[in-house]
Amino acid sequence: MVKHIIPETLSEALKYLYQGDFQIIAGGTDLMVQNRSWSETPVNFTKNMLYCFDLLELKGINVIDGRVEIGAMTTLETIMNHPGVPSLLCQAIGEMASPAIRHVATLAGNIGNASPAGDSLPVLILYDAWVELRNMAGFRMILLKDLIVGPRKTAMHPEEMIVKIVIPIHNFDFESYIKVGGRKADAIAKVSFAGAVEIEDDKIADIRLTFGAVGKTVIRNETAEGAWIGMTITELKTGIWRLIDMYNQLIQPIDDQRSNKYYRKTVAINLMKDFIDRL
Amino acid sequence: MAIIKFTLNHKQVIVNGDPNRRLLDVIRNDFNLKGLKEGCGEGECGACAVLINHQIVNSCLYVLANAEGKDIITIEGFAETKRFAVIKSAFETAGAVQCGFCTPGMIIATESLLNANPHPSEAEIKIGLSGNLCRCTGYNMIVEAVQIAMKAGEGLW
Ligand SMILES: Cc1cc2nc3c(=O)[nH]c(=O)nc-3n(C[C@H](O)[C@H](O)[C@H](O)COP(=O)(O)OP(=O)(O)OC[C@H]3O[C@@H](n4cnc5c(N)ncnc54)[C@H](O)[C@@H]3O)c2cc1C
Ligand code: FES
Ligand code: FES
Numbered sequence: 190m191v192k193h194i195i196p197e198t199l200s201e202a203l204k205y206l207y208q209g210d211f212q213i214i215a216g217g218t219d220l221m222v223q224n225r226s227w228s229e230t231p232v233n234f235t236k237n238m239l240y241c242f243d244l245l246e247l248k249g250i251n252v253i254d255g256r257v258e259i260g261a262m263t264t265l266e267t268i269m270n271h272p273g274v275p276s277l278l279c280q281a282i283g284e285m286a287s288p289a290i291r292h293v294a295t296l297a298g299n300i301g302n303a304s305p306a307g308d309s310l311p312v313l314i315l316y317d318a319w320v321e322l323r324n325m326a327g328f329r330m331i332l333l334k335d336l337i338v339g340p341r342k343t344a345m346h347p348e349e350m351i352v353k354i355v356i357p358i359h360n361f362d363f364e365s366y367i368k369v370g371g372r373k374a375d376a377i378a379k380v381s382f383a384g385a386v387e388i389e390d391d392k393i394a395d396i397r398l399t400f401g402a403v404g405k406t407v408i409r410n411e412t413a414e415g416a417w418i419g420m421t422i423t424e425l426k427t428g429i430w431r432l433i434d435m436y437n438q439l440i441q442p443i444d445d446q447r448s449n450k451y452y453r454k455t456v457a458i459n460l461m462k463d464f465i466d467r468l
Numbered sequence: 469m470a471i472i473k474f475t476l477n478h479k480q481v482i483v484n485g486d487p488n489r490r491l492l493d494v495i496r497n498d499f500n501l502k503g504l505k506e507g508c509g510e511g512e513c514g515a516c517a518v519l520i521n522h523q524i525v526n527s528c529l530y531v532l533a534n535a536e537g538k539d540i541i542t543i544e545g546f547a548e549t550k551r552f553a554v555i556k557s558a559f560e561t562a563g564a565v566q567c568g569f570c571t572p573g574m575i576i577a578t579e580s581l582l583n584a585n586p587h588p589s590e591a592e593i594k595i596g597l598s599g600n601l602c603r604c605t606g607y608n609m610i611v612e613a614v615q616i617a618m619k620a621g622e623g624l625w
Binding site for chain 2: 230231242266286288289
């Protein structure tokens, strides 16, 4: 028999996780669909479930010391409407699902689900977001890009849970997020792109480019980005073919029913090219 | 088994049962409130919408365990309000109801939107209704209905 536990505190939740074999459920918008059963019957969860959505300790947003900390059970709509949350994240969330889903779904759930098409991931990885994981013994911080290791695979241990997402605040001079999907509100991304550039003394001081839904995980390559630091925007624009070459090699989309890989790759490269053209 | 307490249409209720039931089934079967419908059963259509703490939510994706302590209003409860009367007459005026299957969800979406933003632009109305599908009207009449309700109900939201 599958067990169902509704813990009242975080430490109680962590105790159950330590006992093993529990799955965390937050808003449930992924898990309810993945474990869907016949109408009028309970959802067919196959693991022991730990219902954490109402853990108050994990709700809320704090802006402190140049970073934004988002509690794991904060809903997407709350995050999107918070003035301290970086703009690209608000924009990416605004294009996820519909209000009815966003009132329930969480950022931790989007991360925990680790879908190659998870729409918050390209933007969070662009911002160098960290995830705070906790277990009974303590906590550790891990960069989101190191937490997600493959499609639906994370580096989280079974007795750990996400308690916070921590985003360093960084003031870029140019930022852009674009998602190409089908029906806007409910479309799972076919391709998405996020870009940001910071200029100092007319030179590129920081450039970050991420691509979603075109590989097993988000594509970001710090070596390719680093090649442009110290150059001017004009140099970047005249060198765009070299940039395109770099990403043509880095982007290796997987085929699925949503769109074929040549289409995805072409769109991804074009989105980046548009971003550079508009700088 | 678990005991889950919440308010449903302003009444305190207690459900004793599997916490992994869908809120949709609990409301339709245990409380015999059939205004919300099951369309897709996976969050795409909005026919099953309810208000939880004044915000639209799809009850087909909402697990009973998460209902603890919430304030839940269905179309039957909302139908008792002045706001509903305004929205209903706006939907009639705009011809926004054909077969009616999507209508309870559309009305819940309208209330959720106007409650958060009493003066939405056309683009904001479209976002507000974006989780609700209608196979009949082609949506323009529904957008118009929201605009009529917004004006006629000035001060109510
Ligand atoms: C109609 C519809 C449209 C959608 N549109 C989009 C879209 O446009 N873009 C997009 O990216 N997604 C979309 N989704 C998917 C989903 O809504 C998101 O992934 C959402 O962020 C999941 O959050 P949740 O709280 O509901 O997760 P849940 O379903 O509760 O959990 C998802 C996973 O995360 C794990 N998890 C949750 N919280 C934690 C935690 N604190 N610590 C560790 N693990 C945890 C769970 O164990 C589970 O594996 C859509 C879903 C639906 C039904
Ligand atoms: S039945 Fe719930 S959204 Fe379609
Ligand atoms: S009126 Fe028929 S589905 Fe909307």
